[in-house]
Amino acid sequence: MNDTDNTSVLRARGLRKHYGHGQGLVRAVDGVDLDVASGETVAVMGPSGCGKSTLLHLLGGLDRPSGGEVRLAGRRIDEIGERALARMRRTAVGFVFQAFHLMDELTAVENVELPALLAGRSPRAARRRAAGLLERIGLADRAKFLPSALSGGQRQRVAIARALSNEPLVIFADEPTGNLDSAATLDVLRLFDSLHEGGQTLVVVTHDARIAATADRLISMRDGAFVDETRLTGGTTGQLGALVGLEG
Amino acid sequence: MGRILLVFRLAARNLRRRPAEAALLLLAITAATTVLTLGLVLRGVTNDPYQNTREATAGPDVVASFAADPATGQPADLAGIEALTDAPGVIGHSGPYPVIGAELEADGVTGSRRTPRGEVIGGAAGAWAVGRDPAAASVDQPELTQGSWVRDGGVVVEAGFADALDVGEGDQITLRSRLCTFDTPTGPPDCGVVNGRSFRVVGVAVTAAARPYPDVCFAPECPWFAEAMEDEVPEGPPPDEPAADESVDDERFLETPVEPGLVWLTKADARGLAPAEELLSYVVNLKLADPTDAPAFVNAHHASTTGPGRQAQILEPWQDIREDHDQLVKDTAEVLQIGSRLLAVLALASVAVLVGGRMADQTRRVGLLKAVGGTPRLVAAVLLTEYLILALLAAAAGLAAGWLAAPVLTDPGAGLLGRAGAPSLTLATVGQVTAVALGVAAIATVVPAVRAAWTGTVPALADAARPPRRTPWLIAISARLPVPLLLGLRVAARRPRRVLLSVASIAVTVSGIVAVLAARAQADQDARLVGGTDPGTVRLNQVLLVITITLVALAAVNAIFVTWATALDAKHSSALARALGATPQQVSTGLSMAQVLPALVGAALGIAGGLALFAATGGGEDGVTGPPLWQLLAVVPVTVLVVAALTTIPARLGARRPAAEILQAELA
Numbered sequence: 061m062n063d064t065d066n067t068s069v070l071r072a073r074g075l076r077k078h079y080g081h082g083q084g085l086v087r088a089v090d091g092v093d094l095d096v097a098s099g100e101t102v103a104v105m106g107p108s109g110c111g112k113s114t115l116l117h118l119l120g121g122l123d124r125p126s127g128g129e130v131r132l133a134g135r136r137i138d139e140i141g142e143r144a145l146a147r148m149r150r151t152a153v154g155f156v157f158q159a160f161h162l163m164d165e166l167t168a169v170e171n172v173e174l175p176a177l178l179a180g181r182s183p184r185a186a187r188r189r190a191a192g193l194l195e196r197i198g199l200a201d202r203a204k205f206l207p208s209a210l211s212g213g214q215r216q217r218v219a220i221a222r223a224l225s226n227e228p229l230v231i232f233a234d235e236p237t238g239n240l241d242s243a244a245t246l247d248v249l250r251l252f253d254s255l256h257e258g259g260q261t262l263v264v265v266t267h268d269a270r271i272a273a274t275a276d277r278l279i280s281m282r283d284g285a286f287v288d289e290t291r292l293t294g295g296t297t298g299q300l301g302a303l304v305g306l307e308g
Numbered sequence: 309m310g311r312i313l314l315v316f317r318l319a320a321r322n323l324r325r326r327p328a329e330a331a332l333l334l335l336a337i338t339a340a341t342t343v344l345t346l347g348l349v350l351r352g353v354t355n356d357p358y359q360n361t362r363e364a365t366a367g368p369d370v371v372a373s374f375a376a377d378p379a380t381g382q383p384a385d386l387a388g389i390e391a392l393t394d395a396p397g398v399i400g401h402s403g404p405y406p407v408i409g410a411e412l413e414a415d416g417v418t419g420s421r422r423t424p425r426g427e428v429i430g431g432a433a434g435a436w437a438v439g440r441d442p443a444a445a446s447v448d449q450p451e452l453t454q455g456s457w458v459r460d461g462g463v464v465v466e467a468g469f470a471d472a473l474d475v476g477e478g479d480q481i482t483l484r485s486r487l488c489t490f491d492t493p494t495g496p497p498d499c500g501v502v503n504g505r506s507f508r509v510v511g512v513a514v515t516a517a518a519r520p521y522p523d524v525c526f527a528p529e530c531p532w533f534a535e536a537m538e539d540e541v542p543e544g545p546p547p548d549e550p551a552a553d554e555s556v557d558d559e560r561f562l563e564t565p566v567e568p569g570l571v572w573l574t575k576a577d578a579r580g581l582a583p584a585e586e587l588l589s590y591v592v593n594l595k596l597a598d599p600t601d602a603p604a605f606v607n608a609h610h611a612s613t614t615g616p617g618r619q620a621q622i623l624e625p626w627q628d629i630r631e632d633h634d635q636l637v638k639d640t641a642e643v644l645q646i647g648s649r650l651l652a653v654l655a656l657a658s659v660a661v662l663v664g665g666r667m668a669d670q671t672r673r674v675g676l677l678k679a680v681g682g683t684p685r686l687v688a689a690v691l692l693t694e695y696l697i698l699a700l701l702a703a704a705a706g707l708a709a710g711w712l713a714a715p716v717l718t719d720p721g722a723g724l725l726g727r728a729g730a731p732s733l734t735l736a737t738v739g740q741v742t743a744v745a746l747g748v749a750a751i752a753t754v755v756p757a758v759r760a761a762w763t764g765t766v767p768a769l770a771d772a773a774r775p776p777r778r779t780p781w782l783i784a785i786s787a788r789l790p791v792p793l794l795l796g797l798r799v800a801a802r803r804p805r806r807v808l809l810s811v812a813s814i815a816v817t818v819s820g821i822v823a824v825l826a827a828r829a830q831a832d833q834d835a836r837l838v839g840g841t842d843p844g845t846v847r848l849n850q851v852l853l854v855i856t857i858t859l860v861a862l863a864a865v866n867a868i869f870v871t872w873a874t875a876l877d878a879k880h881s882s883a884l885a886r887a888l889g890a891t892p893q894q895v896s897t898g899l900s901m902a903q904v905l906p907a908l909v910g911a912a913l914g915i916a917g918g919l920a921l922f923a924a925t926g927g928g929e930d931g932v933t934g935p936p937l938w939q940l941l942a943v944v945p946v947t948v949l950v951v952a953a954l955t956t957i958p959a960r961l962g963a964r965r966p967a968a969e970i971l972q973a974e975l976a
Contacts, residue, residue: 117968122887124966143891150889161884161971165778165802173787175888177794183787206778222888 069229069261070096070119074128077114077284088114090284091128096230101252101262103275111284112265113234119263120153120232121145133229150179154223158235160215162207168218169194169203175225186225193221197251213244220251224260231255233264237271249274315686318677319693322670329662332865333698334705336658337748339858340651341706341741342713347644348737349714358516358630364451367516368593369602369626371448372609373407375528375589376561377620383586384527388621393592397605400595402445406578407526407589409564410437412571413482414475433473434565436524437463437483438591439578448517448593450572455511458574462510468521469569470512479509483571485581486563499563502583507573515570517593519632522567527589527622529564562587602626640851646925647855650816652744654862657813659752661806661866663695665873667756671763678765688761692753699749703742707733710741776802791894795885796901799878807906810870814910815917817863818947822918823925824852825935864954871903871955875962878902882963883970892963899959900952907951911944 077089088111096102104112117123119130121137130138137148149155154175162171169190176186194200197217199210207215216236223231233252237245249271252262264275272278273292280288323330361367372392374384386404393401412435440458450457450464455477458464463483465475475481484504488497518524562582582588596602602625609623674687682690711733779801786797800807831849875882882895890898919934934940 113972114968117972122966122968122971143893146886146889146891146894149887155887157971159971161880161887163881163884165776165798166783170783174885177787178791178885178889178894180791186787208775226889 067097068095068131069098069133070094070263071131072119072128075115075118075125075130076127077111077118077123078126087111087284089118089125092284092286094119094279094286096261096263098229098261099256099259100277101256101264101275102277102279103272104263104265104279104281105267105269105272106281107267110281112267112281114284115281116232116234116263116265120155120230121149122155150175151226152229154226154228154231156216156219156223156231156233156236158238160207160212160219160239162215162219162222164207167204167206168199168210168214171207171218172221172225175222179226189225190221193224194218197221211244212240213247216240216244216248217251220248220255224255230261230263233262235266235268236264237266237268245271311686315689315693316697318690319697322673322690322694323697326666329666330698332869333659333662333695334702336655336662336862336865337699337702337745338705338709339862340648340655340748341703341745342709343644343651343706343855343858344648344744345707345710345733345737345741346714347641347648348740349711349733350638350641350644358633361451361514362516362626362630365514365516366445366447366449366595367626368402368448369596369599370594370605370623371517371591371626371629372594372621372623373526373589373591374404374622375526375620376587377528382620384588384590384620386590389590389592392609393594395605395609397596397598397601398594399597400447401592402447402449403592404590405592406439406575406582407591408437408439408485408578408581408587409526409529409562409568409589410435410483410485410581411565412473412569413484414473414479434522434568435469435483435571436526436565436568437578437581438570438572439575440572442574445593447595448515450513450515450517452511452513454513455509457511457513458572458577459510460574460577461507462573463507463577464511464513464572465509466518466521466524466570466572467512467514469524469571470509472521472569475509476512477509480506481509481571482506483573483581485583487583487587488561488563503581505580507577513572516626516629518570519629520636521569523632524568524570525622526591528561528620530622599626603628639848642925643848643851643855646921647820647851647859648744650820650859651855651862652748653816654813654859654866656748656752657809657816658862658866658869659695659748660809661869661873663753663756664806665869665876667691667760671760674760674763675765675767684761688757691757691760692750695749695753696746699745700742703745706745707738707741777804779804791890792897792901795882795890795895795898796905799874799881799898800902800905802881803874803877806870806874810867810903810906811910811913813863813866813870814907814947814951815913817859818911818914818943819917819921820856820859822915822935822940822943823921824856825939826918826922826933827852829935829939864950867903867907867951867954868958871899871958872962874902875899875958879962879965879970883965883967886963886967887971892960896956896959896963899962900955903955904948904952907947908944911947914947915940915943 072092072094075089075092075094076087079086079088090111092115094102104115106112114123118125118138121130121132125138128138129136132148132152135148137145140148162168163174166174169187172193173183173186173190176189177183181189191200191203194203197220199214199217199221202210202214202218207218210218216239220231220233220236223233236252237248240248252264252274256262262275264271266272275292278290278292279286280290372389374386374389376383389404392398412433414433442457442459444457450466452464453467454470455464456462463481465473465481470476482504484501486499487502488499490497579585579588594605596605606623606625670691674691677687677690678684782797782801786794786801789797828849878899882899885895885898886892922934
């Protein structure tokens with residue numbers, strides 16, 4: 061956990077996030093060190109309330125740490141201003157949430173193109189990119205569907221396509237299969253597998269051991285701190301379904 | 309009974325949970341009910357001051373004035389006046405007194421006057437100068453409020469006129485008459501000062517024998533009388549044109565003052581202002597055996613008068629004079645009633661926005677109520693009762709405030725004695741005000757209440773947000789706009805009803821402002837034309853200002869409410885936008901833009917509405933059809949800037965909460 065590998069795309073040192081004061085002090089994240097190499101898939105696992113999601117938000121620049129530092133592609137992101145942080149989120153990271161967080165009034169393709177529009181791409185380029193991503197995740201025929209007309213798995217795949225919209229360095233996934241049934245979970249894992257094969261860096265937070273088993277590295281977390289790390293071999297290559305017990 | 313108690317208890321608890329919102333709701337509806345109450349109670353309240361003045365001055369029952377007829381060259385019909393004083397039913401009279409139209413000049417008072425053909429020409433303020441005896445008269449003896457009665461070289465100015473011109477005892481004024489002749493039948497008259505001299509103001513007095521300044525008029529020209537005569541023109545061929553008096557070389561007449569006041573001076577001084585005795589008008593004040601018969605007496609006399617001389621005689625019953633004194637308050641009441649309608653629309657928007665926001669907040673409570681056995685009807689009853697209680701409180705507060713504030717607006721001005729008593733608060737007024745308050749609350753509440761009542765128990769317990777509307781064409785357009793506009797347009801498009809409320813709120817406010825600006829432009833024009841300051845215009849301007857301030861305040865509260873409700877409603881999409889890379893500034897600017905875009909539409913509609921309102925309420929005299937162009941052009945950008953400024957703080961607060969916290973809360 062203290063690697064100082066120069067190929068790290070994401071690095072955290074002494075990362076802390078505290079809430080409250082005195083006796084009411086809650087140490088959501090408490091002195092975490094982490095290095096994630098480019099193209100690596102890291103799973104963070106732990107019971108509910110152990111600080112997994114908070115850690116993910118700190119790493120992705122969605123929240124500010126109480127202490128420590130976070131570097132993304134070598135640049136400290138815990139010190140930069142809100143505008144620069146927003147620009148970083150726009151270009152360098154993508155988020156996938158358990159609750160999908162799609163905009164209900166936008167179609168699948170409109171949801172996927174939104175980050176590109178926020179990044180200032182032309183409407184035509186954003187739409188072309190979104191259509192390509194939907195094609196890639198096998199939802200081209202659902203491009204004009206509203207989220208309410210999609211299944212849970214389809215929604216999460218749309219959310220993943222949205223996360224890929226601006227070709228981020230790292231995708232942060234927070235319990236990406238938490239709201240999905242087995243079949244949909246398999247679809248999402250296959251998608252992650254293909255991203256992994258394509259060299260995409262992934263940090264996945266989960267409390268599901270079957271999902272964690274698909275990663276290159278599994279980190280266990282408890283009470284805001286890392287308590288164990290396991291480097292997995294085989295990972296997601298080839299036998300994903302069988303490995304996680306989702307296929308017969 | 310138990311269920312009713314439960315409904316009231318739950319409604320009261322709901323109100324206590326959010327006291328600030330309840331207070332704002334109360335304030336919004338109270339503003340409308342107060343103005344409506346004022347408008348309704350201001351009817352006929354100047355009767356008492358007029359009556360006081362009539363009693364104190366031995367006011368006449370009929371005022372008759374006779375003028376020389378410029379068409380025939382005949383002097384005023386003095387024999388006709390004598391006959392009138394001997395008419396059946398007349399028990400007393402004063403006069404005939406000579407009257408002359410003049411121009412009055414005092415320090416800093418300048419203006420212009422109008423010829424009989426309607427041309428506006430430059431000059432001083434207009435005045436009717438009445439020659440009186442130094443001794444007191446038995447009928448119409450003006451009551452002095454300053455100084456002493458007329459004497460040679462000393463003039464008494466009617467109190468309303470003196471107040472408007474800001475002259476008093478000891479001041480010096482100049483009175484001049486102007487003689488006009490037509491050199492050619494179709495050309496403009498040639499007018500020039502013929503007689504003029506300086507007088508000292510020796511007193512200020514009130515009378516019940518004349519209309520209030522600036523409506524004072526005597527024969528030969530009274531606009532109201534000319535209109536009445538036009539209405540009475542019988543059908544059939546017009547009467548033969550009178551034969552011109554060949555002995556008259558050319559047509560001569562004394563220029564009549566426009567929008568004049570009234571001054572008294574000695575008979576000799578009045579005659580001294582006239583270039584020739586035969587050009588003078590005369591006035592006689594009649595006392596009847598039965599004052600209530602005055603209108604019948606006037607009608608009978610008019611019916612018996614035919615021919616060319618009819619236009620040179622004007623008879624006026626005291627009831628018409630009282631009516632004109634009432635007009636000031638009636639105009640105020642009319643403006644207040646229009647204002648109350650505008651405020652009711654704004655209150656409706658305020659209540660609808662607040663109720664919408666509170667309903668979203670109460671979804672979980674609705675779920676809990678239904679989970680423990682509450683029927684949809686009970687839920688709707690609780691929600692409706694909450695706002696109906698507020699409406700009843702607002703009606704009571706509005707009635708009390710309006711009733712207490714009315715005497716301020718019923719000040720009869722300097723022209724009458726005493727003050728109006730407490731305006732009457734009739735059952736009809738109470739009923740109307742209460743109905744408006746309840747109507748505003750019910751209209752704004754019934755849809756969200758019924759919708760909440762029929763929400764499924766499980767979704768309500770889950771506090772599921774109402775799904776937003778999708779407007780494909782707006783989404784497509786917004787993709788081509790800069791990020792703040794993209795976000796703003798999409799946020800606005802999610803809730804079209806809220807956008808409509810914003811548009812209505814701004815349109816109503818801008819309508820009011822444009823109408824007020826137009827009224828002020830009219831007042832400025834009047835001031836330029838008349839020279840003095842019409843007390844009615846001053847009063848109306850004050851009322852308009854109060855209504856405008858109330859409108860702007862309510863609209864500001866609405867803009868803040870709507871922005872806050874939008875920020876709350878869009879907190880998830882805003883947080884998501886930030887997670888996807890939008891800056892907090894882009895998000896807060898987007899929330900502001902969601903209000904600014906409807907404000908643009910509302911301002912444009914408001915300009916049209918304001919001009920229509922001004923025209924519908926009798927504006928448009930003297931060529932004034934609206935505010936100056938620069939003011940109209942400034943309305944839209946100023947509105948947009950004000951709305952942008954007002955929405956900045958709630959939008960920033962709405963965008964400040966950490967995105968991670970909001971997105972995480974969705975799972976809780």
